[in-house]
Amino acid sequence: MAGPVVALEGITRVFSLGDVEVHALRGVTLQVARGEFVAIMGSSGSGKSTLMNVVGCLDRPTAGRYLLDGVDVSRQSRAELARTRNKTIGFVFQSFNLLSRTSALENVELPLLYAGVGTRQRRARAAEALTRVGLGDRLEHLPNQLSGGQQQRVAIARALVTNPSLLLADEPTGALDTRTSEEVMSLLTGLRDLTVVLVTHEHDVAAWAQRVVTLRDGQILSDTQQTPFRLDPNRHEA
Numbered sequence: 001m002a003g004p005v006v007a008l009e010g011i012t013r014v015f016s017l018g019d020v021e022v023h024a025l026r027g028v029t030l031q032v033a034r035g036e037f038v039a040i041m042g043s044s045g046s047g048k049s050t051l052m053n054v055v056g057c058l059d060r061p062t063a064g065r066y067l068l069d070g071v072d073v074s075r076q077s078r079a080e081l082a083r084t085r086n087k088t089i090g091f092v093f094q095s096f097n098l099l100s101r102t103s104a105l106e107n108v109e110l111p112l113l114y115a116g117v118g119t120r121q122r123r124a125r126a127a128e129a130l131t132r133v134g135l136g137d138r139l140e141h142l143p144n145q146l147s148g149g150q151q152q153r154v155a156i157a158r159a160l161v162t163n164p165s166l167l168l169a170d171e172p173t174g175a176l177d178t179r180t181s182e183e184v185m186s187l188l189t190g191l192r193d194l195t196v197v198l199v200t201h202e203h204d205v206a207a208w209a210q211r212v213v214t215l216r217d218g219q220i221l222s223d224t225q226q227t228p229f230r231l232d233p234n235r236h237e238a
Contacts, residue, residue, distance in 0.1 A: 003070055005165050005195045006032035006055060011064035013050050013218075024050040025061070026218040032166075037189060037196045037228065039206035042215035051215065052199045056089055056168045057081045069165040086115055090159030090167045094174035096151040098143045104130060105139040108158045115162065129157040133187060149180035156187065160194075167191075169198045173205055181205065186231050 013025040024047050032038050042048040053059035054066065057073055060081070066074045073084055085091075098107050108126035117125070130136055133153040143151050152172065159167055169188065173181035185208045188196060198209060206212050207229040214221045 002034055003067075004031040004033050005036075005069050006030065006197065007065075007067040008055070009065040009067075011051075011054060011061045011066060013047075013054065013059070014062045024218050025054070027064070028215075028218070028220060030213065030220065030223075032195060032197060034165075034195055035193045036211065037194075037198070037209045038211045038213060039198045039200055039209035040213050040215065041200060041203075041206055042221075043201070045217075046215040047218040048199055048215050050218075052168065052170055052197075055166075055197055056091065057085045086111060087162065088165045090162060090164040092152070092155050092159050092167065092169040092172045094171040096143070096148075096155045096175075098151055098154060100143055103140045103142060104135060104146070104154045104157075107143070107154055108161050111158060111162050125161055126157070129161040130154070132160065132191075133157045147180070148176050149183055152176065152180075152184050153187065156184075160191070165195060167194055167196045169196060171200055172198070173200075173202070182231060189228060189230070 008028055008030045011025055011028040012023070015022045015024060028051060040048050040051060050059070054061050057068065061074055064074065065072060068084065069088055073081065076084060105123065105126050108129055109122045112122040112125060127136070127139055130139055133156050135150060135153050135157065138146065138150065146154065173184055176184060185205060189208050198205070200206055209226070210228050211223070211225050213223045
């Protein structure tokens with residue numbers, strides 16, 4: 001049986017600010033199974049952003065062990081972490097981070113370009129990813145020709161195009177209205193067998209997850225399973 005995609009063991013992260021040490025994470029142990037959708041919540045200063053950076057291989061822990069898809073990345077060099085991020089993790093952020101003068105297709109191609117994938121295969125995989133998120137008819141559109149929800153779909157397609165083991169979503173609906181947020185969350189939860197770690201401060205967004213992990217003062221305060229929210233397929237607009 002395959003192991004968890006994310007396995008954190010006693011993770012600590014200490015920042016030195018002059019003579020002061022800030023303990024952002026204090027012995028966090030957490031596992032995320034393959035195909036699981038987990039929301040990380042916490043108030044400002046709880047450690048959730050630091051935890052996201054560690055899980056996303058954007059930062060290394062001060063102590064502890066982190067296995068990502070079975071590989072110990074705790075002590076990887078910056079170059080090794082960059083390769084791990086490109087190969088193993090897809091990122092979705094609040095600000096869509098799309099290149100404004102570049103088509104949807106070309107935006108989605110970028111991670112494959114960095115990975116050295118040939119042009120023909122790159123374009124085919126990018127088109128497939130955009131079709132997967134419902135934008136197969138918007139391949140050549142520029143970001144300013146797309147709605148906010150469509151731009152976030154492009155960003156999700158870009159995150160999926162490398163077939164990552166983990167999708168890390170940091171406040172992915174923060175720039176969207178309520179209805180568009182629901183559409184984006186419905187899309188994310190509908191991507192079968194995708195392992196998602198979602199960082200949010202919004203309870204309405206966390207409600208879509210199978211599990212909610214709440215942090216306080218750098219430690220896990222609670223870790224709760226729940227029945228995920230789903231849109232009513234029979235609802236209609238007033």
